[in-house]
Amino acid sequence: MRRLLLWMARNRWLRERLPKLWFAKRAVRRFMPGEDPGSALDAAVKFRADGITSEFTRLGENVTNMAEADAVADHYLGLLADIESRGLDGEVSVKLTQLGYDLDVEATLAHVQRLAATAAENGRTLWVDMEGSAYAEGTIAFYERLKATHDNTGLCLQAYLRRTPADVQRLLPLGPRIRLVKGAYAESESVAFQKRAEVDAEYVKDAVALLRGLKDGHAVKLGLGTHDVRLIEEIASQMTAMGLPKTSFEVQMLYGIRMDQQRRLASEGYLVRDLIAYGEAWYPWYMRRLAERPVNVIFALRQMFG
Numbered sequence: 001m002r003r004l005l006l007w008m009a010r011n012r013w014l015r016e017r018l019p020k021l022w023f024a025k026r027a028v029r030r031f032m033p034g035e036d037p038g039s040a041l042d043a044a045v046k047f048r049a050d051g052i053t054s055e056f057t058r059l060g061e062n063v064t065n066m067a068e069a070d071a072v073a074d075h076y077l078g079l080l081a082d083i084e085s086r087g088l089d090g091e092v093s094v095k096l097t098q099l100g101y102d103l104d105v106e107a108t109l110a111h112v113q114r115l116a117a118t119a120a121e122n123g124r125t126l127w128v129d130m131e132g133s134a135y136a137e138g139t140i141a142f143y144e145r146l147k148a149t150h151d152n153t154g155l156c157l158q159a160y161l162r163r164t165p166a167d168v169q170r171l172l173p174l175g176p177r178i179r180l181v182k183g184a185y186a187e188s189e190s191v192a193f194q195k196r197a198e199v200d201a202e203y204v205k206d207a208v209a210l211l212r213g214l215k216d217g218h219a220v221k222l223g224l225g226t227h228d229v230r231l232i233e234e235i236a237s238q239m240t241a242m243g244l245p246k247t248s249f250e251v252q253m254l255y256g257i258r259m260d261q262q263r264r265l266a267s268e269g270y271l272v273r274d275l276i277a278y279g280e281a282w283y284p285w286y287m288r289r290l291a292e293r294p295v296n297v298i299f300a301l302r303q304m305f306g
């Protein structure tokens with residue numbers, strides 16, 4: 001089922017047709033408050049009452065010309081201004097391919113630097129998502145250059161990739177801001193662990209290595225981008241054993257998933273940030289959310305026709 005859903009996520013024919021259907025638009029509401037940024041900002045205002053901060057991303061991947069990438073960068077500059085005017089503790093997370101990475105790496109770097117500089121004016125982190133494994137090395141090298149000029153930037157690392165423990169060690173001296181996730185793409189056995197138990201074990205190992213880096217004096221900021229509360233609790237207990245405070249990591253979860261846990265963790269004094277996605281190009285992203293938990297397909301069908 002997971003493979004089928006991830007195949008559907010990549011299928012061009014489906015991508016062009018499915019999102020136009022009214023019942024599909026209705027189903028996606030579970031994971032997305034609306035296609036426009038205003039809906040995402042409104043949702044973030046509501047979370048503030050629960051002590052949950054926010055993070056925003058406009059859905060969409062690989063652009064085909066630089067004019068599209070320029071428009072995405074301009075859009076995010078506008079979004080940063082809106083976050084500020086609403087007084088939100090909100091951050092922005094971008095995909096390099098949406099900012100032109102396939103076409104012109106230098107122009108993409110200039111875009112991301114501009115966004116990072118604007119985010120820095122109000123003490124915000126600018127996050128860079130991690131995409132399929134073909135982009136891993138390029139994205140990490142990109143982040144090394146970005147971090148050298150803009151300290152307020154963070155990168156997503158995927159625990160399912162076999163290379164990640166080495167990437168953690170490579171980035172530690174930079175005082176990195178890392179959002180650690182399990183990984184959302186269909187990857188081959190040669191580059192990624194396939195079994196859930198293996199990925200979970202890698203996740204804990206990478207998180208603990210980053211916390212140990214923090215303990216050793218590197219300026220690490222760690223975001224645990226997972227809904228796996230069992231793993232969060234295991235990492236929290238190792239963090240306490242290291243003598244680090246509860247605020248040494250931030251839990252980052254997606255809008256609409258485990259909201260009860262997001263509220264509970266925030267009420268217990270953990271830092272919790274909710275990633276709210278919006279935009280018209282939601283189809284592949286939505287299919288990856290279904291693939292993460294195939295029982296969601298049943299919820300989706302209920303929402304479509306219920």
Ligand SMILES: Cc1cc2nc3c(=O)[nH]c(=O)nc-3n(C[C@H](O)[C@H](O)[C@H](O)COP(=O)(O)OP(=O)(O)OC[C@H]3O[C@@H](n4cnc5c(N)ncnc54)[C@H](O)[C@@H]3O)c2cc1C
Binds near residue numbers: 182183184292293
């Ligand atoms: C803030 C954030 C940013 C992310 N950024 C990236 C990125 O840049 N690159 C990337 O490859 N991946 C990214 N991801 C996705 C990530 O890689 C996983 O695919 C996703 O988080 C699901 O894995 P999990 O860690 O929640 O663990 P799982 O083992 O998949 O889930 C643990 C438990 O959480 C619940 N759960 C998980 N997913 C769902 C769901 N879709 N619907 C309902 N319940 C669910 C279930 O109860 C499940 O048992 C991001 C995730 C988050 C939270």
